[in-house]
């Protein structure tokens with residue numbers, strides 16, 4: 291007969307908290323907390339990976355079936371919810387006082403969360419660029435840290451190597467999809483570049499309005515000059531961004547591709563009320579929510595670490611909290627999605643579209 295314990299595998303699950311010696315009777319409550327919190331995180335990571343892979347596989351199709359965008363949004367919403375639930379778990383770890391943790395910490399060396407294969411898989415599947423990675427203390431690379439202390443391969447290493455070979459990242463398939471967006475007309479380089487030019491003109495119009503308002507509010511001449519200079523700087527940023535002139539080392543084709551991606555993001559964000567743009571915009575907004583939650587995870591982990599071990603060197607050999615704070619600050623994957631928020635225009639200032647009707651739901655006569 292079917293029962294709970296056979297389906298959830300409760301007895302097997304409850305036998306896994308014995309640490310290196312597989313003997314829970316030898317462990318304090320503190321150490322069992324330490325182990326269980328990690329195991330819960332690894333289960334949340336497992337679910338996050340499944341959903342990210344589902345979303346990545348949807349966007350890997352060309353064309354991406356419009357009817358599937360809602361499914362991608364569902365997967366990404368679940369990833370956000372999983373991270374949102376996982377982040378507060380660090381509160382349980384903080385019931386460990388520094389001295390309690392020191393009772394068993396030395397026995398853990400050189401083990402470290404740096405060897406969490408699933409965290410690396412999440413970074414790889416999202417599309418974290420290896421050139422951004424901050425080297426750990428001892429090992430040359432994060433892959434080296436996944437080897438056993440005698441340098442032999444491990445199940446963790448195999449898992450990450452498998453992930454690295456298991457297809458493109460969510461970032462690369464999402465950007466390919468964005469680059470195929472029909473922007474106010476056909477999905478061509480010309481329509482993307484034409485839209486970008488019109489959008490910059492929208493910024494010019496916005497500035498004229500703001501400067502006129504500034505003059506009406508009788509700000510001093512210096513204030514107005516300062517305001518105008520700041521607005522001009524914003525336009526220059528928007529121009530460099532939309533022309534992809536801020537990226538070094540791109541050949542013409544790669545730069546044109548980046549221009550299409552960035553113009554598409556601006557287009558989706560600026561006209562998201564148009565029915566056929568609503569789901570694409572929802573998806574890119576959820577991708578930002580996913581990355582935001584991952585950054586919060588890194589920062590919350592670092593604050594818990596600081597509360598428990600201060601600024602000691604990590605058991606994995608890193609600078610500890612200093613290393614973790616750097617990863618939270620520097621590891622950014624969807625830069626273009628974040629950057630667009632700096633250059634969007636108020637609704638009245640976005641360019642009028644020539645083919646707006648093409649983005650409404652087609653009502654058959």
Ligand code: HEM
Pocket residue numbers: 327328331332383386391401402403404405406409591595598599603604605606607608609610611613614617
């Ligand atoms: C008392 C609890 C914890 C302490 C003191 C701690 C400390 C640290 C330190 C110092 C590092 C930097 C690498 C090193 O030198 O070891 C690190 C990395 C890491 N820890 Fe923790 N950690 C704790 C709990 C956790 C938990 C519960 C998780 C959940 C899975 C976790 C996941 C990670 C991950 C994924 C990394 C690698 C981060 C990166 O390289 O970006 N840690 N931890």
Ligand SMILES: N[C@@H](CC(=O)c1ccccc1NC=O)C(=O)O
Pocket residue numbers: 328395398401402403404599603604605606
């Ligand atoms: N790096 C941690 C040790 C640690 O947290 C840890 C050790 C073994 C297994 C998982 C760990 N969790 C996260 O790094 C520390 O420096 O205290």
